[in-house]
Amino acid sequence: MRTDIFARLDREPEPPKIVAPRMSRHRAALFGGTLAFYLAIVFAVLVTSWLVVLDWKVMLFRPYQQWPELHAFLDYYVVLGQRGPTAVMVACWLGWRSWRQHTLRPLLVLGTSLLLLNVTVGAVKLGLGRLGPHYATQIGSAEMFAGGDIFPSGHTANAVVTWGILAYLATTPRARRYLSAVSATVSLGVGLTTVYIGTHWLSDVVLGWAAGLLILLALPWFEPLIARTESWIFDVRERWRERRGAGRPVRAPQGAPEPVLLPQSIAAEGAALAAGAGAPGAHLATGARVRAHTVPTVCPERPAVAPAGTRCAQPEHGSRGAASPAHPMTGG
Numbered sequence: 001m002r003t004d005i006f007a008r009l010d011r012e013p014e015p016p017k018i019v020a021p022r023m024s025r026h027r028a029a030l031f032g033g034t035l036a037f038y039l040a041i042v043f044a045v046l047v048t049s050w051l052v053v054l055d056w057k058v059m060l061f062r063p064y065q066q067w068p069e070l071h072a073f074l075d076y077y078v079v080l081g082q083r084g085p086t087a088v089m090v091a092c093w094l095g096w097r098s099w100r101q102h103t104l105r106p107l108l109v110l111g112t113s114l115l116l117l118n119v120t121v122g123a124v125k126l127g128l129g130r131l132g133p134h135y136a137t138q139i140g141s142a143e144m145f146a147g148g149d150i151f152p153s154g155h156t157a158n159a160v161v162t163w164g165i166l167a168y169l170a171t172t173p174r175a176r177r178y179l180s181a182v183s184a185t186v187s188l189g190v191g192l193t194t195v196y197i198g199t200h201w202l203s204d205v206v207l208g209w210a211a212g213l214l215i216l217l218a219l220p221w222f223e224p225l226i227a228r229t230e231s232w233i234f235d236v237r238e239r240w241r242e243r244r245g246a247g248r249p250v251r252a253p254q255g256a257p258e259p260v261l262l263p264q265s266i267a268a269e270g271a272a273l274a275a276g277a278g279a280p281g282a283h284l285a286t287g288a289r290v291r292a293h294t295v296p297t298v299c300p301e302r303p304a305v306a307p308a309g310t311r312c313a314q315p316e317h318g319s320r321g322a323a324s325p326a327h328p329m330t331g332g
Contacts, residue, residue, distance in 0.1 A: 020105070020227070021168075023220040031217040038210040042128075045151070045203050048142045055201040056140060059133045063196045074193045081155030081190035086162040087114060097169070104233060106169050108226045109219065113161050116215045116222075121157050124211070125149040133198050153200045153208030156191035160212025163187060168216055187212065 021027075044051040064071055079085055087110075094106035130151035131143040144151075163183035170176035191205035200208075 020223040021220050022223070027217055027220065031214065034210055034213050034217060038207065038214060041203060041207045041210065042124075045130075045142050046144060048140075051203050052142045053140070055133075055203050058195060058202050059136075059198065062198070064198060067196075070196070074196055078155065078190060078193045078197070080163075080186055081159040081194070083114070083117075083154070083158045083162075086158065090162050090165060093166070094169070104230045105226060108229055109169060110165055112222050112226060113165055113215055113219060116218070117157060117161050117212070120215070121152060121154055121208075121211050124152060125154070130201075130204075132204075133201060150200055151204050151207060152211045153191060153194055153204040155194050155200075156187060156205050156208030157212040157215075159183075159187035159190040160209060161215050164212065164216045168219060 041051070091107065091110060094110055097106045098104055126149060128151050129145045129147050129149070131137070131146045131148035132150045135148065136143050137146070160183070163186050164180075167176050167179035167183050170179050187209065191200075191208060194200040195202055195205055
């Protein structure tokens with residue numbers, strides 16, 4: 001018995017057709033506005049504007065010293081923004097969704113979003129090289145191009161993308177509203193938690209929110225690629241099934257008679273009779289010929305009694321009416 005996910009997909013009832021979202025004008029406008037906001041944050045930090053001053057004020061305020069009773073709880077809460085644990089939790093849920101909906105789209109959307117997240121956020125982190133609050137060297141400095149990797153906040157962007165995927169894949173407007181509220185609350189809390197424990201500047205968190213939202217807004221552009229990838233995976237599965245089925249020997253059920261091969265002429269005549277051709281009296285003769293070819297009678301060389309209806313050659317006794325050979329005379 002097959003236990004892979006494809007076997008389970010085949011046994012489930014067909015779900016209603018799910019329509020993938022397209023890049024509408026409203027979504028495109030949101031993407032453009034978020035991108036402009038993203039670039040404005042980067043520019044404000046590069047020129048050491050008022051945003052950098054606010055970063056230093058929050059850092060010197062040291063929230064973890066102002067409210068130390070929250071530290072133990074927030075150390076666990078910030079895990080909701082770590083890529084590894086959150087990806088596993090969301091992948092388990094979306095795997096169940098794939099099983100129920102007969103589609104790999106939820107898992108492919110998650111993989112696409114995480115790939116975009118790693119490429120875009122990772123490239124900006126390494127390119128700008130900003131140092132974190134714990135490693136700052138000069139008060140009031142933006143700490144850019146110093147070998148760091150905290151701008152934008154990866155925890156915050158990952159929380160926006162990972163939990164926002166649930167709202168993106170929701171199939172009803174009500175579920176989409178609820179999941180959007182949950183993902184926004186979680187990502188907001190994760191971002192502020194990193195500021196509380198002092199691992200990120202406030203501007204890191206703001207840019208992380210924008211970076212994650214850009215990925216969610218851009219996903220409809222990748223829906224055609226996701227659909228082609230899903231179709232290709234299912235095509236590969238079907239070809240693999242065909243090859244595995246062709247190489248498996250077919251076993252006849254126990255107790256079934258073994259097939260008997262008929263001569264080509266007899267098989268052709270039987271097919272013609274099945275189609276309605278031939279004289280009515282030919283069926284019996286053909287049946288006799290088929291039985292004769294199917295179950296041949298094996299005769300012994302010298303049968304004691306020849307069974308009736310057989311064509312076995314009998315020992316030679318001469319032709320009828322011929323004189324029998326003379327027997328030798330005995331006696332005097």
